Amino acid sequence: MASMPGAETAPLVGAPAAQAAAAPAAPAGLWRRRVRRAASLGVFFVLWHVATEWDLAFYVRFQNIPTPAQVLAEAVDLFGAAGFYVHILASLERIWLGFAIASVLGIGLGLLIGWFSFAEDTLFPPIELLRPIPAVAWVPLSIMLWPTERSSIVFITALGAFFPIVLNTIHGVESIDRQLVRAATSLGAGRAAIFREVVIPGALPSIVTGLSVGMGVSWLCLISAEMISGQFGVGYFTWVAYGIVKYSQIVVGMLVIGVLGMMSSALIRVIGARCMPWLPRRAKGGS
Amino acid sequence: MSTGRIEINDLGIAYGANSRRVEAVRQFTLMTTPGEFVALLGPSGCGKTTVLNAVAGFVQPDAGTIVLDGEPVRGPGADRGMVFQQHSLFPWKTVLANVEFGLKMRGIKKSLRTSQARGYLDLVGLAGFEDAYPAELSGGMQQRVGIARTLVNRPRVMLMDEPFGALDAQTRLNMQELLLNVWREVRTTVIFVTHDIDEALFLSDRVAVMTARPGEIRDVVAVKLTRPRAAEVITTAEFMALKARVLAQVREESARVAPGPRR
Numbered sequence: 034m035a036s037m038p039g040a041e042t043a044p045l046v047g048a049p050a051a052q053a054a055a056a057p058a059a060p061a062g063l064w065r066r067r068v069r070r071a072a073s074l075g076v077f078f079v080l081w082h083v084a085t086e087w088d089l090a091f092y093v094r095f096q097n098i099p100t101p102a103q104v105l106a107e108a109v110d111l112f113g114a115a116g117f118y119v120h121i122l123a124s125l126e127r128i129w130l131g132f133a134i135a136s137v138l139g140i141g142l143g144l145l146i147g148w149f150s151f152a153e154d155t156l157f158p159p160i161e162l163l164r165p166i167p168a169v170a171w172v173p174l175s176i177m178l179w180p181t182e183r184s185s186i187v188f189i190t191a192l193g194a195f196f197p198i199v200l201n202t203i204h205g206v207e208s209i210d211r212q213l214v215r216a217a218t219s220l221g222a223g224r225a226a227i228f229r230e231v232v233i234p235g236a237l238p239s240i241v242t243g244l245s246v247g248m249g250v251s252w253l254c255l256i257s258a259e260m261i262s263g264q265f266g267v268g269y270f271t272w273v274a275y276g277i278v279k280y281s282q283i284v285v286g287m288l289v290i291g292v293l294g295m296m297s298s299a300l301i302r303v304i305g306a307r308c309m310p311w312l313p314r315r316a317k318g319g320s
Numbered sequence: 321m322s323t324g325r326i327e328i329n330d331l332g333i334a335y336g337a338n339s340r341r342v343e344a345v346r347q348f349t350l351m352t353t354p355g356e357f358v359a360l361l362g363p364s365g366c367g368k369t370t371v372l373n374a375v376a377g378f379v380q381p382d383a384g385t386i387v388l389d390g391e392p393v394r395g396p397g398a399d400r401g402m403v404f405q406q407h408s409l410f411p412w413k414t415v416l417a418n419v420e421f422g423l424k425m426r427g428i429k430k431s432l433r434t435s436q437a438r439g440y441l442d443l444v445g446l447a448g449f450e451d452a453y454p455a456e457l458s459g460g461m462q463q464r465v466g467i468a469r470t471l472v473n474r475p476r477v478m479l480m481d482e483p484f485g486a487l488d489a490q491t492r493l494n495m496q497e498l499l500l501n502v503w504r505e506v507r508t509t510v511i512f513v514t515h516d517i518d519e520a521l522f523l524s525d526r527v528a529v530m531t532a533r534p535g536e537i538r539d540v541v542a543v544k545l546t547r548p549r550a551a552e553v554i555t556t557a558e559f560m561a562l563k564a565r566v567l568a569q570v571r572e573e574s575a576r577v578a579p580g581p582r583r
Binding site: 210212213215216217218219220221222223226230231234235237309310311313 | 395400404412421426453469470
């Protein structure tokens with residue numbers, strides 16, 4: 034990735050007005066790379082098709098695995114009826130609720146713990162203690178703790194996202210250049226202004242990293258929790274499909290989970306880039 | 321112009337505790353008159369930056385006093401603006417927002433602070449770069465923003481900690497001339513830390529030569545070269561004579577520098 038053509042982010046030292054005119058057209062090499070990537074995907078589907086159509090069985094057994102065509106037909110059926118959307122919406126609601134709770138708590142506590150040693154001493158030890166426990170291990174306790182299935186799954190989802198968010202926020206605050214704090218004080222900034230003008234924006238790149246990791250973990254936790262103790266949700270749907278021998282539905286469920294997870298991560302990235310216009314933009318290699 | 325009188329009396333600063341205690345500055349005494357340009361010159365690790373940090377209020381002295389216009393220095397404040405060696409602009413703020421920062425802290429309303437900040441950006445030759453981010457600027461331009469950001473607060477004294485130390489030779493010369501031009505406009509007191517003899521003599525009214533650690537004043541050299549000064553002044557016989565005197569002293573002190581922590 035290091036030698037991507039057109040990936041230079043040349044610093045614009047010239048007059049700012051000159052930069053707008055200089056948007057480069059996609060170089061010829063970019064198209065070749067796009068074709069290669071499309072071909073890679075094509076080979077994947079061909080291998081899938083061959084393995085399932087010919088019922089390959091060499092220790093790994095493909096006899097019961099649906100073909101791409103069967104999966105596509107199943108997807109068309111599922112998306113044509115209302116029932117499937119109920120599961121998708123249930124999952125999305127849980128993800129966003131859990132992720133929002135984790136973000137508010139994780140960023141808030143992370144900023145406090147990273148900046149104030151009193152907060153670090155009083156709030157951090159329990160977080161350190163609970164952190165190594167995988168969120169999925171909380172499922173039984175969560176069912177006992179929370180009154181509804183929905184709230185217990187949201188809890189698991191939030192728990193999974195919370196740790197990467199809080200830890201990255203703490204790390205972001207701790208890595209702020211002390212010289213910037215000195216500069217702010219010698220320009221007349223008080224404690225509150227330093228927190229608002231230096232600590233929060235200084236930690237923001239790490240916070241966004243934490244949100245991005247947290248989003249991935251929260252999907253992982255959501256699907257696991259739904260498979261174990263759900264009545265709705267894409268995870269529940271996928272697990273039930275196995276039980277009722279609807280093998281194509283399993284794969285559709287998996288793909289939906291993958292696509293939703295990818296879209297959520299992309300959303301975080303876009304919002305992150307919007308919030309941090311000062312970071313050098315990486316030229317995209319046609320992905 | 322009557323503000324900007326600094327009196328540093330018998331300053332003593334040490335770092336560390338017990339057996340690892342290192343005396344950085346000892347019995348350091350220096351006065352400036354309002355509007356004066358004074359350089360602190362010495363070998364690296366001699367404590368010149370420590371003196372500057374004490375005046376800024378970042379470091380508490382162990383002995384002695386620092387008085388600015390009759391008031392003892394107790395902590396950091398906007399009346400003593402600091403220009404750092406590098407990387408001290410807020411990366412997440414545009415050039416204009418960086419320069420406006422001090423005014424924002426004073427609660428000045430947006431339209432007023434924008435016009436004032438623009439004035440100082442103009443003064444340092446950066447009109448047209450208001451919306452750029454620091455990472456998009458060269459090192460010299462970043463330092464100019466740093467100077468504008470400090471001056472917009474109209475500090476009684478501007479503290480400069482090797483502000484051109486990280487720049488290439490040509491940029492450094494340009495920046496020195498620019499600084500003199502700016503200083504002629506604003507006439508604030510300047511304490512300028514450097515280990516570059518030419519730079520100290522070219523810029524200053526007086527050059528305070530420091531000893532190796534623990535830093536004391538070894539000599540104070542009055543530089544009576546006429547102002548405004550242009551780069552050519554460094555080839556004059558008068559400049560050469562001053563340089564020879566200072567160089568001999570700095571050589572001696574550099575030879576005495578023992579390895580150890582610095583700050």
